[in-house]
Amino acid sequence: MIFWIIGTALAPFAAALLALALKALFLAVGRAGAAPFSIGFACAALAWLAARFFSPRSGPARLYDAAQRRIYIFGHELSHALAAWLFGAKVFTFHVGRRSGHVDLDKSNSFIALAPYCLPVYTAATLLAWRIAAAFKPGLPSAPFLALVGVTIAFHLTKTVEYVWDLSQPDLHAAGGVVFSLSAIAAVNGLVILALAGALFPRSVFFLATVRSSWSLGARFWLAAAALGGRALRRLRA
Numbered sequence: 209m210i211f212w213i214i215g216t217a218l219a220p221f222a223a224a225l226l227a228l229a230l231k232a233l234f235l236a237v238g239r240a241g242a243a244p245f246s247i248g249f250a251c252a253a254l255a256w257l258a259a260r261f262f263s264p265r266s267g268p269a270r271l272y273d274a275a276q277r278r279i280y281i282f283g284h285e286l287s288h289a290l291a292a293w294l295f296g297a298k299v300f301t302f303h304v305g306r307r308s309g310h311v312d313l314d315k316s317n318s319f320i321a322l323a324p325y326c327l328p329v330y331t332a333a334t335l336l337a338w339r340i341a342a343a344f345k346p347g348l349p350s351a352p353f354l355a356l357v358g359v360t361i362a363f364h365l366t367k368t369v370e371y372v373w374d375l376s377q378p379d380l381h382a383a384g385g386v387v388f389s390l391s392a393i394a395a396v397n398g399l400v401i402l403a404l405a406g407a408l409f410p411r412s413v414f415f416l417a418t419v420r421s422s423w424s425l426g427a428r429f430w431l432a433a434a435a436l437g438g439r440a441l442r443r444l445r446a
Contacts, residue, residue: 215388221426222391225398228418228425233405236412244351245408248358278306280367284324285309291323292316321383325372326396328364331357331404347411354408361404366394398422423444 237245259273282304288311289299297320300312313320345380371377372393380389405413 211384211388215391218391220429222394224425225422226306226394229398229401236409244355248355249362252362253361281309283329286323291320318383319409321379325368325393330360
């Protein structure tokens with residue numbers, strides 16, 4: 209019950225934060241003229257749409273669907289494992305199959321259960337690889353890096369939507385229920401996207417101001433809901 213209350217209370221704040229973070233990211237991309245990021249993001253998003261809704265399940269389309277599913281499952285289970293190690297849990301087995309995977313842990317919590325839906329592991333790997341490459345060879349062109357960041361963040365967002373759309377996902381229930389999980393996923397993804405945008409375009413993204421705006425919008429929602437509920441209650445009593 210406590211998770212449901214927390215999730216319900218946080219829902220408008222989380223939704224506002226995610227929406228404002230996405231807006232801030234794409235406004236920053238537009239101001240910076242970062243076409244490679246936009247192209248990478250659009251290509252990955254369109255490929256996901258085509259594979260999920262339009263492509264025939266045979267030939268190259270089937271091979272692509274199988275490949276991107278395997279890539280996602282690997283990143284999904286890796287995120288569980290990394291989050292588990294972060295919290296001192298032991299990882300006993302790590303399995304990735306064609307349709308699903310699993311990791312066996314000695315303990316879990318909400319963060320471990322929701323880590324794959326909140327943390328874009330391939331985007332983090334891209335950022336790390338770029339930092340390492342830039343340290344050894346300064347002056348590398350940024351266009352391929354920005355394109356790959358666009359591809360990986362779109363991959364994370366689209367696959368997250370795909371997997372949480374199935375509300376029977378055991379991870380959501382293990383983390384504290386669907387309402388709490390969806391609120392947490394939206395909020396953390398908003399923070400992650402803001403942090404990514406700030407790292408890529410520091411002069412165009414205002415992290416704290418955006419977070420404060422999301423809290424303001426959430427507070428307005430609940431104030432309006434309370435006022436509406438008060439008026440409805442008075443009418444019932446009249």
